[in-house]
Amino acid sequence: MHMDGTVIVTGATGALGQALLKNALQRPETHTLLATTSYRASARATQLQQILDSYDKGQHASIVEVDLADQDSIHTFASDINSKVSAGKLPPIRALVLNAAFFFERNGLKFAGRDPRTGDPFEMHFLVNYLGNFLLSLLLLESMDRKRGRIVYVSSWAHDPSRRENKRFGPDKLSWNVEDLAHPVTSKLASDVSAEAMRRYGASKLALVTFMHALQQRLTETRDLDNIRIVGVDPGAMLHSNIAEKTSTFERFTMVPLIQLYTRIAQYINPNGMFRTVEKSAEDVLRAAFETTDPYLARDAYFDGNRPAETAVESKDLERQKELWQLSLLYVGLEERETALGPARCGTP
Numbered sequence: 001m002h003m004d005g006t007v008i009v010t011g012a013t014g015a016l017g018q019a020l021l022k023n024a025l026q027r028p029e030t031h032t033l034l035a036t037t038s039y040r041a042s043a044r045a046t047q048l049q050q051i052l053d054s055y056d057k058g059q060h061a062s063i064v065e066v067d068l069a070d071q072d073s074i075h076t077f078a079s080d081i082n083s084k085v086s087a088g089k090l091p092p093i094r095a096l097v098l099n100a101a102f103f104f105e106r107n108g109l110k111f112a113g114r115d116p117r118t119g120d121p122f123e124m125h126f127l128v129n130y131l132g133n134f135l136l137s138l139l140l141l142e143s144m145d146r147k148r149g150r151i152v153y154v155s156s157w158a159h160d161p162s163r164r165e166n167k168r169f170g171p172d173k174l175s176w177n178v179e180d181l182a183h184p185v186t187s188k189l190a191s192d193v194s195a196e197a198m199r200r201y202g203a204s205k206l207a208l209v210t211f212m213h214a215l216q217q218r219l220t221e222t223r224d225l226d227n228i229r230i231v232g233v234d235p236g237a238m239l240h241s242n243i244a245e246k247t248s249t250f251e252r253f254t255m256v257p258l259i260q261l262y263t264r265i266a267q268y269i270n271p272n273g274m275f276r277t278v279e280k281s282a283e284d285v286l287r288a289a290f291e292t293t294d295p296y297l298a299r300d301a302y303f304d305g306n307r308p309a310e311t312a313v314e315s316k317d318l319e320r321q322k323e324l325w326q327l328s329l330l331y332v333g334l335e336e337r338e339t340a341l342g343p344a345r346c347g348t349p
């Protein structure tokens, strides 16, 4: 068992996920690394296994399946970790890096899962990028390292409706309504399908950062969990091959190579600019997970790359946080007292 703790990275088969794993495997500590994928038999998971095998420390790293669109899969994954940590077979979680995300479907929205109240499926951006992370975070709280544990949420600039870059997607066409984000009425969806998908991707990340603030508040009020830190990181825009695959053939041979060239040059001039390499963003995310100097020690910290930043003003609205929290518990069929937050809360209800 490796006493430096367990590090879990979700979405490890993705472009940023693979960069995170390569970087984590080169760190001086001996962590037990758990790299997650939604599908163990995929080509990307095979590629990830080859990466793990190519590092000396690869034997401390393994690939584990968890599908964030499937609440049963999240429960199975979390209860396996929780029972191993409580039995002393796995060290407590030093860093839970929630990087996996679903985004940008050109052909419209996708739906999956089942609302336990009604049986209705959830919209996929909301389900994977927000609700899956909500459930996984709450279930794994009991296994977090009580002194040094951190939960790092990979956010996005797309979460903030007031940002200039988001205006072209028409953020005003999607108002904040949690029930509609979870279960949109398909007959009422806007006809600009790819912009609608981007708006919902952005809204799922807004839900994520809204939840982040509420969770940190609750942890701070909970005996024994009050040293666990929540950190959010916006990794900028990373135009890697998985994103390039989603562009048109014309864009793939013109705009994509130009932006990739610009990104390589811009990283030296303006490292936290809009376009970033996955290597730079992986460094930023892992710094948020492990750095023990200010400003990384602050509670509820948020970074744009490696620069302290603020989340959208909407995410700080306490009424929104409360409504989102309460509905989310219903969507995952969980009561707060069943989680590690339950028994020892000393703050407000």
Ligand SMILES: NC(=O)c1ccc[n+]([C@@H]2O[C@H](COP(=O)([O-])OP(=O)(O)OC[C@H]3O[C@@H](n4cnc5c(N)ncnc54)[C@H](OP(=O)(O)O)[C@@H]3O)[C@@H](O)[C@H]2O)c1
Residues within 6 Å of the ligand: 010, 011, 012, 013, 014, 015, 016, 017, 036, 037, 038, 039, 042, 044, 066, 067, 068, 069, 070, 098, 099, 100, 101, 102, 103, 128, 154, 155, 156, 157, 158, 234, 235, 236, 237, 238, 239, 240, 242, 243
């Ligand atoms: N690329 C950008 O420009 C950009 C900008 C801002 C923020 N971000 C954020 O950065 C993070 C990493 O993105 P990326 O660019 O590396 O994307 P990516 O290459 O597409 O990787 C995303 C990963 O998420 C995983 N994933 C998707 N659906 C899942 C599910 N249902 N259950 C479990 N895992 C699932 C996939 O893993 P499987 O293959 O195992 O399904 C995939 O490896 C995301 O949180 C994204 O929102 C990216």
